[in-house]
Amino acid sequence: MRASTRKILSTFATAAVTSGLIVFNATASDLDTLVKGCANCHGKDGASTESTVPIIGGISEQYVIDSMAIYKDRDRPCIEAEYVEGPDKGKKTDMCKIVDELSEGDIEALAKFYAGKTFVRAKQEFDPAKAASGQKIHDSNCEKCHADGGSSAEDDAGVLAGQWIPYLEQTFKSYASGERIMPKKMKPKMEKLSDEDIKNLIHYYGSLQ
Numbered sequence: 001m002r003a004s005t006r007k008i009l010s011t012f013a014t015a016a017v018t019s020g021l022i023v024f025n026a027t028a029s030d031l032d033t034l035v036k037g038c039a040n041c042h043g044k045d046g047a048s049t050e051s052t053v054p055i056i057g058g059i060s061e062q063y064v065i066d067s068m069a070i071y072k073d074r075d076r077p078c079i080e081a082e083y084v085e086g087p088d089k090g091k092k093t094d095m096c097k098i099v100d101e102l103s104e105g106d107i108e109a110l111a112k113f114y115a116g117k118t119f120v121r122a123k124q125e126f127d128p129a130k131a132a133s134g135q136k137i138h139d140s141n142c143e144k145c146h147a148d149g150g151s152s153a154e155d156d157a158g159v160l161a162g163q164w165i166p167y168l169e170q171t172f173k174s175y176a177s178g179e180r181i182m183p184k185k186m187k188p189k190m191e192k193l194s195d196e197d198i199k200n201l202i203h204y205y206g207s208l209q
């Protein structure tokens with residue numbers, strides 16, 4: 001049943017390529033369904049209100065595509081996540097399982113969608129003294145690839161400014177343990193940071209609101 005449905009859909013897709021309008025409509029409704037699923041954790045337009053779920057609205061198209069490939073290759077841990085709302089609220093899954101269900105076309109459409117949204121910075125508490133020290137560490141070690149205090153999406157390295165502090169804490173832990181593979185040139189910069197430096201950096205990113 002499933003295989004034949006897929007065959008029908010792919011035949012339809014091939015036939016529809018000649019008509020731009022049909023392809024556009026088909027893609028738009030699928031995207032709508034996909035986005036609704038993502039929104040059950042990442043919030044409306046990727047503006048997550050859950051501190052362990054990253055804000056993804058306004059990150060670059062390339063970064064979304066790359067992240068999905070990284071999950072698919074398991075070069076990033078499959079951290080258990082609960083649906084925050086929707087029909088599966090409270091049910092557990094993880095990003096690896098979610099990515100495994102997506103086609104390349106789905107991922108491209110989702111990446112375009114989220115890149116077109118605005119990064120809505122988290123409203124959260126931070127320690128101003130730690131944030132001030134963190135800024136210095138950022139400026140001399142991280143600014144080159146995470147431009148404008150980690151707020152630019154254009155460097156395809158994610159957006160750090162205004163990201164949720166609990167998500168960042170988890171992320172630094174995954175990098176330190178080696179479970180999340182680091183970009184080659186980021187590694188030496190990260191490895192020379194003390195625990196204190198990392199805390200300060202996280203408060204700096206969290207202070208940008």
Ligand code: HEC
Binds near residue numbers: 038054063077095158
């Ligand atoms: C059950 C909740 C849940 C759902 C549904 C979900 N995500 Fe996630 N997503 C998470 C969590 C939690 C993380 C962070 C976990 C981690 O560190 O790997 C994450 C991480 C990501 C990241 C990496 C962000 C970064 O800054 O590196 C991207 C991109 C992403 N999700 C996109 C999506 C898309 C697109 C969908 C819909 C197809 C989706 N997610 C559905 C919970 C969810």
Ligand code: HEC
Binds near residue numbers: 168182186
């Ligand atoms: C040579 C470029 C480069 C340098 C220098 C660099 N980074 Fe990165 N960083 C990247 C790239 C590329 C990614 C995205 C790849 C990935 O998903 O792991 C990234 C991802 C990250 C992420 C994950 C973002 C997310 O949304 O999950 C964090 C956190 C981070 N970097 C922190 C830092 C800090 C802190 C420094 C300075 C000590 C730093 N980086 C220096 C290139 C760099």
